[in-house]
Amino acid sequence: AIIGKDEFVTVEDNPYQNVNDIANPDVGSARNERILWPYVAESTTKSENEENETDENVNKDVKPREKRFLHWSYPQSPIVDMMMQTMSVNYSPNVAGDPFDFLRDSYQLPEGKLLEEYDYIIVGAGTSGSVLAARLTEGKPKATVLLLEAGKPEMLLSDIPALAPYIKLTHYVWPYTMEHQPGVCLGSEEQRCYSPQGKAVGGSSVVNDMIYSRGRPQDWDRIAADGNYGWSYDEILPYYKKSERCELRKYKNATYSGRDGELTVENVPFRTGLVEAFLAAGRLHGNPTIDYNAPDQLGFGYVQTTQNRGHRLSAAKAFLHPHKRRKNLHILTDAKVTKVVIEPQTKRAYAVEYLKNHIKHTARCRREIILAAGAVGSPQLLMLSGIGPKEKLEVLGIPVISDLRVGKSLYDHIAFPGIVFKLNSNNASLQELKVATLPNLMQWLQFGDGLMTTPGLVEAVGYIKTSHSDGKVPDVELLNLGGSIVSDNGGAFRKSLKISDKTYVTAFSGLHGCDTWSAIPILLHPKSKGCLELRDNDPFSHPKLYGNYFTDPQDMETMKEAIKYVIKLGESEPFKKYGAQLYLPSYPNCQSHGPGSDSYWDCAIRTMVVSLHHHVGTCKMGPPNDPEAIVDPELRVYGVDGLRVVDLSVLPHTISGHMTAPALMIGEKAADMIKKIWSNVVV
Numbered sequence: 001a002i003i004g005k006d007e008f009v010t011v012e013d014n015p016y017q018n019v020n021d022i023a024n025p026d027v028g029s030a031r032n033e034r035i036l037w038p039y040v041a042e043s044t045t046k047s048e049n050e051e052n053e054t055d056e057n058v059n060k061d062v063k064p065r066e067k068r069f070l071h072w073s074y075p076q077s078p079i080v081d082m083m084m085q086t087m088s089v090n091y092s093p094n095v096a097g098d099p100f101d102f103l104r105d106s107y108q109l110p111e112g113k114l115l116e117e118y119d120y121i122i123v124g125a126g127t128s129g130s131v132l133a134a135r136l137t138e139g140k141p142k143a144t145v146l147l148l149e150a151g152k153p154e155m156l157l158s159d160i161p162a163l164a165p166y167i168k169l170t171h172y173v174w175p176y177t178m179e180h181q182p183g184v185c186l187g188s189e190e191q192r193c194y195s196p197q198g199k200a201v202g203g204s205s206v207v208n209d210m211i212y213s214r215g216r217p218q219d220w221d222r223i224a225a226d227g228n229y230g231w232s233y234d235e236i237l238p239y240y241k242k243s244e245r246c247e248l249r250k251y252k253n254a255t256y257s258g259r260d261g262e263l264t265v266e267n268v269p270f271r272t273g274l275v276e277a278f279l280a281a282g283r284l285h286g287n288p289t290i291d292y293n294a295p296d297q298l299g300f301g302y303v304q305t306t307q308n309r310g311h312r313l314s315a316a317k318a319f320l321h322p323h324k325r326r327k328n329l330h331i332l333t334d335a336k337v338t339k340v341v342i343e344p345q346t347k348r349a350y351a352v353e354y355l356k357n358h359i360k361h362t363a364r365c366r367r368e369i370i371l372a373a374g375a376v377g378s379p380q381l382l383m384l385s386g387i388g389p390k391e392k393l394e395v396l397g398i399p400v401i402s403d404l405r406v407g408k409s410l411y412d413h414i415a416f417p418g419i420v421f422k423l424n425s426n427n428a429s430l431q432e433l434k435v436a437t438l439p440n441l442m443q444w445l446q447f448g449d450g451l452m453t454t455p456g457l458v459e460a461v462g463y464i465k466t467s468h469s470d471g472k473v474p475d476v477e478l479l480n481l482g483g484s485i486v487s488d489n490g491g492a493f494r495k496s497l498k499i500s501d502k503t504y505v506t507a508f509s510g511l512h513g514c515d516t517w518s519a520i521p522i523l524l525h526p527k528s529k530g531c532l533e534l535r536d537n538d539p540f541s542h543p544k545l546y547g548n549y550f551t552d553p554q555d556m557e558t559m560k561e562a563i564k565y566v567i568k569l570g571e572s573e574p575f576k577k578y579g580a581q582l583y584l585p586s587y588p589n590c591q592s593h594g595p596g597s598d599s600y601w602d603c604a605i606r607t608m609v610v611s612l613h614h615h616v617g618t619c620k621m622g623p624p625n626d627p628e629a630i631v632d633p634e635l636r637v638y639g640v641d642g643l644r645v646v647d648l649s650v651l652p653h654t655i656s657g658h659m660t661a662p663a664l665m666i667g668e669k670a671a672d673m674i675k676k677i678w679s680n681v682v683v
């Protein structure tokens with residue numbers, strides 16, 4: 001049964017909800033009994049926006065739950081391939097000496113060897129690079145593409161949404177750490193903020209939290225108004241729609257959603273009751289419950305994710321895996337590009353150097369080299385290849401090809417995961433001991449639903465404008481969790497943020513085993529500007545990343561206001577039934593500040609601030625008269641022929657949302673621009 005507005009599932013009755021079960025009670029309950037999951041939900045709360053939605057309509061929209069084993073559409077490893085499709089072993093290793101290679105997906109060269117020369121070389125099979133490669137190799141005439149990726153293909157474990165925090169601790173990331181900044185990230189290991197990026201076929205989409213959000217129309221219109229033709233919201237919307245296959249329960253027929261793309265966007269099939277409290281608290285404070293990607297509405301909404309029936313859908317799985325046998329698409333994994341080779345006289349990029357199995361290779365290209373190595377990898381490669389600030393390159397002994405301000409701007413979304421409410425309930429929040437069970441794993445394997453589908457605890461997203469916003473776009477996002485930083489008792493969640501043992505244990509260990517709730521405020525448009533520099537001329541060194549967080553004092557004020565807003569939500573009526581009490585951690589370095597005082601929050605923020613790893617701006621896009629621009633609005637590098645950058649590094653500043661959807665959109669748009677330019681050339 002679905003209960004009425006303003007009523008809530010009581011904590012004692014039913015702490016958890018499985019959305020599919022609610023929609024299909026007949027199918028759901030029987031199945032759940034069989035797979036031993038004890039917390040079968042019977043009810044949920046209707047939001048105000050769901051008033052018109054009859055139970056019948058909801059049920060009609062939701063696909064019946066099916067077993068997945070026998071018809072899984074994109075198997076994840078050769079072993080699974082083998083189990084599901086054939087009885088014969090057709091596996092040959094990708095990387096000699098990698099003991100886990102047999103568990104990973106594999107990308108073999110279709111005819112076993114590389115070509116002498118390619119039409120396009122793409123560096124980085126990440127979020128943008130995957131979609132770009134897929135589009136450039138589809139249709140006719142058949143252009144040849146070499147896609148070079150430093151990381152490895154994904155595997156079954158990276159498919160499980162609940163394991164997102166763990167994946168960030170594996171070799172599927174470049175473990176970048178920001179340079180030390182006094183007074184910031186005081187609670188992080190070595191007092192340095194951690195900012196990993198994905199290193200995998202699929203890039204950061206293999207390690208991210210799967211949240212799908214597109215930013216506000218005004219974000220894109222602002223970018224266009226700065227002289228970037230083709231980037232207004234109306235012009236980019238078709239590219240968002242092109243990738244998307246919208247499977248949202250309520251909004252799949254929205255005009256701004258895509259239905260025929262490869263990237264499934266769906267709600268998480270599992271929710272705790274806490275998300276209803278968050279949305280209800282939002283409504284009480286004037287935030288309607290909406291589709292937060294709707295261009296004309298601002299408010300709170302259930303999280304939308306890049307999952308396909310409860311499995312992570314990385315860019316690789318959506319755009320590369322289905323085309324791995326295309327003869328004109330050659331994908332090399334574990335291949336780290338070290339340099340773009342540019343003819344010094346003509347300034348034309350014609351080859352890349354890369355290392356695979358410790359052997360240096362050169363790959364040549366006829367038309368274009370496209371860097372899609374991400375907001376850290378792409379500027380690093382440009383500078384190693386002689387494109388960057390002259391004075392810096394000369395110091396490092398790198399011959400200068402084009403003197404551009406590469407890396408001079410670096411923006412990021414930063415967040416504060418330290419607001420925790422203690423609940424006087426049992427089983428209201430997600431706790432690792434209850435999530436990480438064999439029955440839950442079996443449920444996920446069989447049906448792709450249940451607790452394993454929760455993406456790093458995130459259940460809803462809200463956008464607000466503080467008194468510091470420009471009035472046009474929200475300046476804060478709230479990430480609502482079905483738990484908090486303590487939900488795994490100091491395990492992968494806080495380790496993936498590199499919060500130090502000392503800080504964590506002193507501040508939070510008192511909450512171990514307790515039910516908790518948290519919402520994380522994120523600064524969407526920090527004014528503080530960071531930068532990126534080469535550490536040296538070794539392509540294997542990590543570049544220096546300077547966050548310069550809170551160097552503009554307004555950022556601190558915005559964050560404090562956002563924290564107060566979350567506290568207001570947590571103290572409002574919908575959370576009363578959970579007995580929610582704000583917990584003020586005693587951080588080791590903040591003990592001289594009265595708990596809850598303004599200076600306490602200042603200190604707490606400086607201790608617990610974390611990066612959301614949403615770097616942008618390092619290869620800024622801009623018109624020719626922009627002295628900071630690295631690429632033009634068609635993403636061509638100024639001063640060099642045959643070289644583009646196609647990833648998030650080109651965005652001039654942050655947008656009001658997360659970054660996967662924009663990275664895919666950039667890949668789609670770039671593919672169209674490139675195809676158009678070369679459309680008259682016969683291969």
Ligand SMILES: Cc1cc2nc3c(=O)[nH]c(=O)nc-3n(C[C@H](O)[C@H](O)[C@H](O)COP(=O)(O)OP(=O)(O)OC[C@H]3O[C@@H](n4cnc5c(N)ncnc54)[C@H](O)[C@@H]3O)c2cc1C
Nearest residue numbers: 124126127128150203204208209210211337377658659660
């Ligand atoms: C831990 C984490 C969580 C996140 N959570 C979310 C979220 O929930 N929702 C959301 O929308 N966004 C999220 N993001 C952000 C988003 O996933 C990324 O910003 C986006 O995917 C970046 O896309 P990209 O194409 O620019 O780069 P990437 O996807 O990072 O791709 C770059 C690729 O280039 C490769 N590469 C780099 N250098 C070289 C080289 N020299 N040679 C060969 N290959 C190279 C890398 O290995 C990588 O595979 C998260 C990011 C991270 C890291």
